[in-house]
Amino acid sequence: MHRNFLFDLDQTLLDFHASExxxxxxxxxxxGLPFSEEIYRDFTALNKFLWLELEKGTLSRTELFVRRFQYIFRRCGRDPSSIDPLAINEKFILAMSVNGVLMDGALDFLAKVKTTIPDARIYIASNGATVNAKGRIASTGLDRYIDDxxxxxxxxxxxxxxAFxxxxxxxxxxxxxxxxxxxxxxxxDMLGAKNASLDSVWFMPSGEIEKMMAQYHITFCASSFDELFDVLTKWSATAG
Ligand SMILES: [Mg+2]
Structure with missing residues (x-):
């Protein structure tokens, strides 16, 4: 039997925001549309809200893609009906897919897990668009350490x-x-692990950590890749 590590992708191994x-x-x-820090901030605020709706099951992926770019067109002073939001969304996802950005230390960390922890298998478990995830993983070299x-x-x-x-x-x-x-x-990630009765590591925790650990049945926390490596080494020695 292997030690099967399921890693979230964004803000765990890759810097989603830098690519975005x-x-x-x-x-x-x-x-031909304007771009500014404010437009980016407004886009990410709406996107975050829409992804939470998707996680709750109140919105489809297509609705999310349409709504975020209709909003941006209006925000840029354009008539949303004058541009195809899904076509722009596709261009956006393709641009992201060739512009992957690693979290600091992520590549060395995965190399260490793969070569140091016996029988380690590294998987990505991510919500998102496949082309976006695969492209960013390949463009950063993460792919050489990933089993599936x-x-x-x-x-x-x-x-x-x-069910995921x-x-x-x-x-x-x-x-x-x-x-x-x-x-x-x-x-x-943490609610998913709880729902599926899996052990979990909350990476880069913040806020009311003790309370959240109890609420989400979180097994471990880690605030850096060094801490995460120690936690996974310890877990691997006892998991079964
Ligand atoms: Mg994440």
Whole structure:
């Protein structure tokens, strides 16, 4: 049996916001629209709200893609009906996919996990668009350490739904107790691990940590890649 590490992607291994910033700048500029820090901030605020709605099941992926760019067109003073939001969204996702940005130290960390922890298997468990995740993983060189990718668009279900993790486990083909979920998000990663009865590591925790650990049945916390490595080494020695 292996030690199966399920890593969230964004703000865990890759810096989603840095890629998003670059991609929005490229996409708006190429379409003759203005770009500024304020436009980026407004875009991310709306995006965050829409992704939470998606996680709650009140919004579809297509609705999310349409709504975020209709909003941006209005924000840029354009008539939303004059541009195809899905076409712009596709360009945006493609721009992101070739502009991956690593979290500081992520590549060395994964190399150390892969070469130091016996029987380590590294998986990505991410909500998002497959082309976006795959492209950013390849453009940063993370792909050489990853055994398989579990992306919500492919699986047809999103974290925190227990069914997302059931599909991951079916593909891994090993017991639940051999798997641990590592991520930064309470609402998708930690709640998902709780729903699926998986061990979990809350990466880069903030706020009311003790209270959240109890509420989400979080097994460990780690505030740096060094701490995370120690936690995973310890877990690996006892997991079964
Ligand atoms: Mg994340």
């Amino acid at each position: 910033y670059k991609a929005l700048q490229i996409t708006l500029t190429e379409n 990718l579990f992306i919500s668009e492919d699986l047809g279900v999103v974290k925190p739904d227990a 993790f059931d599909r991951c486990l079916a593909k891994i083909g090993e017991p639940r107790s051999s798997c641990i979920m590592i991520g930064d998000s309470l609402s998708s």
